[in-house]
Amino acid sequence: MYLCTMIFIFRLLIATLTIFICVGCKTNSPASIDNFSEVAYSPQYATGFEICQDDSQNTLLRVTRPWQGNNIEEQHLAIFASAEAAAHYEGQHIVGAAERIVCMSTSHIAMLDALGLSDRIVGVSGKQYVMNEAVANNPNVADVGYDSNLNYELLVTLRPDIVLMYGVSAENSAVTAKLRSLNIPYIYLGDYTELSPLGKAEWIVAIAEITGYREAGIAYIEGVAERYNAVRNGITRGETPKRIMLNTPYEDVWYMPSDDSYLVQLIEDAGGTYIYKGMNPSGGSRGISLEEAYRLVSEADIWLNVGQCRTLSDLSNSAPHFMATDVVKRGDVYNNNRRQSAAGGSDFWESAIVRPDVVLSDIAKIVAGDDTDLYYHCRLN
Numbered sequence: 001m002y003l004c005t006m007i008f009i010f011r012l013l014i015a016t017l018t019i020f021i022c023v024g025c026k027t028n029s030p031a032s033i034d035n036f037s038e039v040a041y042s043p044q045y046a047t048g049f050e051i052c053q054d055d056s057q058n059t060l061l062r063v064t065r066p067w068q069g070n071n072i073e074e075q076h077l078a079i080f081a082s083a084e085a086a087a088h089y090e091g092q093h094i095v096g097a098a099e100r101i102v103c104m105s106t107s108h109i110a111m112l113d114a115l116g117l118s119d120r121i122v123g124v125s126g127k128q129y130v131m132n133e134a135v136a137n138n139p140n141v142a143d144v145g146y147d148s149n150l151n152y153e154l155l156v157t158l159r160p161d162i163v164l165m166y167g168v169s170a171e172n173s174a175v176t177a178k179l180r181s182l183n184i185p186y187i188y189l190g191d192y193t194e195l196s197p198l199g200k201a202e203w204i205v206a207i208a209e210i211t212g213y214r215e216a217g218i219a220y221i222e223g224v225a226e227r228y229n230a231v232r233n234g235i236t237r238g239e240t241p242k243r244i245m246l247n248t249p250y251e252d253v254w255y256m257p258s259d260d261s262y263l264v265q266l267i268e269d270a271g272g273t274y275i276y277k278g279m280n281p282s283g284g285s286r287g288i289s290l291e292e293a294y295r296l297v298s299e300a301d302i303w304l305n306v307g308q309c310r311t312l313s314d315l316s317n318s319a320p321h322f323m324a325t326d327v328v329k330r331g332d333v334y335n336n337n338r339r340q341s342a343a344g345g346s347d348f349w350e351s352a353i354v355r356p357d358v359v360l361s362d363i364a365k366i367v368a369g370d371d372t373d374l375y376y377h378c379r380l381n
Contacts, residue, residue: 097212
């Protein structure tokens, strides 16, 4: 009887110890995103991401809008302090700050550069279009190809800690499946989906989190916001704002952005008024006929962002029927391609994403009739 009792007690102790060990393992190694229950950073301007944390200094980048459209699937990247903490996590994750980074979008190059971390870039997509000279001229930065045509052999040799992706309307499952099979972490970032100029720029905090520089990212966006608001608040607004027309035709259709779009918000903040305001409140660009576009151009005080045109001669080739309008005759036609690579890469879609204060300053000068010292824009001659 005594022996049976001792055996029972021994088995009970073993079972209890096993339970404690299992519970300890689950506590130290999060098995799901549910463990990241505390919000560590909630953006002030951006709407597509947040940073969460658990109780052990591990964080989760939660991307709620990684691409445009209705087929939205939330993306996550866990950032663990140690390999031990990451041991039982099956989702996309990295251990420690990312030191070797592949950028599939030039805006992410600009964000890393703004943080002083462009030297961590080991691969890009379309190197000939990159405006950042330190990256474009660096022989150690490889061109990994495009989207479905990625050079996976080259990618493996780069040993990236993370691939920063962008999606048009959905995840490219063929690409992500291949990356998972190669054990290469990735995350889709949706900065381009933001409508607010400051919202686009605030995604620098997401990249700062991935690289271990969250506070630097926060300080950067705070500085940009301060300068942006200083420009906006310093504008003298007349009773009759300048009416601004946008774009040029594409295959006989003229696309006009919605009132809540990135460019329209910049125009309004710069003291101008969007000539199509009220006709397309939200929901993306709307195509209009060339006849309607001609009427709008004829009524415009300023014509802005005219496709790939750099001269009035280019504009004549692109939109010949619009050359007799008053806005063209006055020479009040501007484009955002002052800073452009030989291959056609535009800094307006690279560094300007993290410098909306400079973009706003450009447009404010254009609205005021001053085209001196423009950074991203130029007047067509």
